[in-house]
Amino acid sequence: MANSPSGDSVLDRIVRVLSAFDPQHPDLTLSSLAARADLPTSTAYRLVDDMIGHDLLHRDPDGRIRVGVGMWELANRASDTMSMGRIARPHMLAVNAQIGQHVQLAIMRESDVLFLERVSAPQAGPNIAHVGGRLPTHASAAGLILLAQQPEHVRESYLRRDLARMTSSTITDPVVLRGVLDEARRTGFARLPGHMVASSTSCAVPIAGPTGEVVAALGAVVDTETAPPDQRIHEALAAGARAIRLALRRAQAAEAED
Amino acid sequence: MANSPSGDSVLDRIVRVLSAFDPQHPDLTLSSLAARADLPTSTAYRLVDDMIGHDLLHRDPDGRIRVGVGMWELANRASDTMSMGRIARPHMLAVNAQIGQHVQLAIMRESDVLFLERVSAPQAGPNIAHVGGRLPTHASAAGLILLAQQPEHVRESYLRRDLARMTSSTITDPVVLRGVLDEARRTGFARLPGHMVASSTSCAVPIAGPTGEVVAALGAVVDTETAPPDQRIHEALAAGARAIRLALRRAQAAEAED
Numbered sequence: 219m220a221n222s223p224s225g226d227s228v229l230d231r232i233v234r235v236l237s238a239f240d241p242q243h244p245d246l247t248l249s250s251l252a253a254r255a256d257l258p259t260s261t262a263y264r265l266v267d268d269m270i271g272h273d274l275l276h277r278d279p280d281g282r283i284r285v286g287v288g289m290w291e292l293a294n295r296a297s298d299t300m301s302m303g304r305i306a307r308p309h310m311l312a313v314n315a316q317i318g319q320h321v322q323l324a325i326m327r328e329s330d331v332l333f334l335e336r337v338s339a340p341q342a343g344p345n346i347a348h349v350g351g352r353l354p355t356h357a358s359a360a361g362l363i364l365l366a367q368q369p370e371h372v373r374e375s376y377l378r379r380d381l382a383r384m385t386s387s388t389i390t391d392p393v394v395l396r397g398v399l400d401e402a403r404r405t406g407f408a409r410l411p412g413h414m415v416a417s418s419t420s421c422a423v424p425i426a427g428p429t430g431e432v433v434a435a436l437g438a439v440v441d442t443e444t445a446p447p448d449q450r451i452h453e454a455l456a457a458g459a460r461a462i463r464l465a466l467r468r469a470q471a472a473e474a475e476d
Numbered sequence: 477m478a479n480s481p482s483g484d485s486v487l488d489r490i491v492r493v494l495s496a497f498d499p500q501h502p503d504l505t506l507s508s509l510a511a512r513a514d515l516p517t518s519t520a521y522r523l524v525d526d527m528i529g530h531d532l533l534h535r536d537p538d539g540r541i542r543v544g545v546g547m548w549e550l551a552n553r554a555s556d557t558m559s560m561g562r563i564a565r566p567h568m569l570a571v572n573a574q575i576g577q578h579v580q581l582a583i584m585r586e587s588d589v590l591f592l593e594r595v596s597a598p599q600a601g602p603n604i605a606h607v608g609g610r611l612p613t614h615a616s617a618a619g620l621i622l623l624a625q626q627p628e629h630v631r632e633s634y635l636r637r638d639l640a641r642m643t644s645s646t647i648t649d650p651v652v653l654r655g656v657l658d659e660a661r662r663t664g665f666a667r668l669p670g671h672m673v674a675s676s677t678s679c680a681v682p683i684a685g686p687t688g689e690v691v692a693a694l695g696a697v698v699d700t701e702t703a704p705p706d707q708r709i710h711e712a713l714a715a716g717a718r719a720i721r722l723a724l725r726r727a728q729a730a731e732a733e734d
Contacts, residue, residue: 228486229523233530233546239553265487272491285553287585288491293551294608295497295543304607311569327545349562350552 245282303335306462310337313458320439324360331361343441357384359408359422360437366403367432387412423455428467503540561593564720568595571716578603578697582618589619601699615642617666617680618695624661625690645670681713686725
């Protein structure tokens with residue numbers, strides 16, 4: 219576990235330490251952190267201390283470790299992604315006011331769908347998408363919309379994977395999924411009833427960036443029993459996606475002016 | 477510039493590289509990044525490459541470097557701070573609907589005030605507070621509210637600093653500032669007309685956490701000429717702060733249940 223001269227392994231370890239936290243583990247004891255990061259406790263102890271010194275980690279009064287505010291400050295310098303969520307949010311609120319429950323913004327990351335922003339109605343039903351969390355692409359309407367826009371070799375490589383079954387409705391047959399992807403690309407709308415959570419329907423549309431390429435998906439998760447008609451969900455999401463596209467274009471123009 | 481055996485200096489460098497970005501510099505060439513991070517270009521080149529490999533940085537097609545989505549993902553594991561902004565947001569929207577312009581959530585970081593969240597009316601006036609940005613504590617109403625709650629030695633140590641003048645109205649006299657802080661602590665309300673931006677008034681109230689201590693400040697920045705009466709701003713902010721306190725308490729109870 220020596221540090222390599224190039225420092226690569228220190229960076230690896232830092233990333234492993236930070237990756238040990240997740241929504242189910244927002245704080246960890248040092249020993250559980252060391253185990254989850256696959257580090258000897260003594261190495262973890264030293265690294266965690268250094269990271270606390272830079273406020274990348276924080277030690278609670280009871281000794282448990284959390285990700286620090288310093289991480290949040292540094293990441294906020296990632297204007298692109300952070301600001302896409304912030305720019306989209308008012309328009310997501312408008313969509314939420316029309317169709318209720320959950321409205322969310324997602325991008326593709328490696329082969330997962332990553333949720334950047336979420337706006338939920340107070341009495342919204344179950345939804346396992348967390349902001350900053352990833353889900354399997356093929357079980358999420360936002361994921362399918364994004365996958366549908368990928369080059370054919372990326373789509374085909376995804377379809378060759380072992381596709382996880384989230385509920386009894388999740389499509390795991392690549393042939394069926396290929397048809398769903400074609401349909402999503404043709405109509406610009408994906409709808410998956412019960413594929414991620416049995417009682418919910420997930421819908422999504424693509425969001426084009428300032429130059430026309432798809433940069434994100436705008437999705438809704440609604441209770442299948444009480445959901446508005448598909449047509450209304452599609453229209454509300456499409457109007458939201460257009461508004462977000464305009465807002466992104468304005469923000470880019472403003473940044474260029476600065 | 478050799479790596480120390482403990483790896484400290486690699487961590488230092490990573491933090492310096494990430495700190496080189498700010499709202500005025502969301503992307504940098506490698507050479508400007510190296511200069512701002514105070515690293516030899518060859519060292520910066522290697523470290524930046526490694527960081528790109530972990531997606532902590534991203535290289536645009538034109539070669540400019542940005543903070544990567546991976547940083548955002550890792551920082552989002554900082555459930556505390558990230559989620560405070562998210563939990564507060566709907567209540568900030570409600571305050572914004574009542575008094576217009578900008579409503580913002582801030583905490584103290586070292587001796588600065590750090591803005592965690594901001595909700596702005598579409599036609600809002602000037603406001604130099606960015607989400608993830610810091611401002612001098614004494615020129616911001618949110619900063620003063622937070623400073624007023626600090627132990628006396630922290631307040632006095634702040635007042636001994638060289639206090640930056642942002643506008644001709646900024647109070648830089650520690651004696652006057654001490655009076656303003658006492659008043660803010662007594663009334664739970666701070667109001668600074670033109671101290672940060674000449675035409676704007678900044679107001680703020682404290683937000684108590686689940687256990688009663690002040691965890692953040694809720695502020696408003698309004699156009700001085702068209703601002704609602706102080707009493708109305710104070711009431712709207714105080715109601716917002718109470719709602720945020722309740723929401724934080726509910727979120728903490730929900731986390732404890734998980």
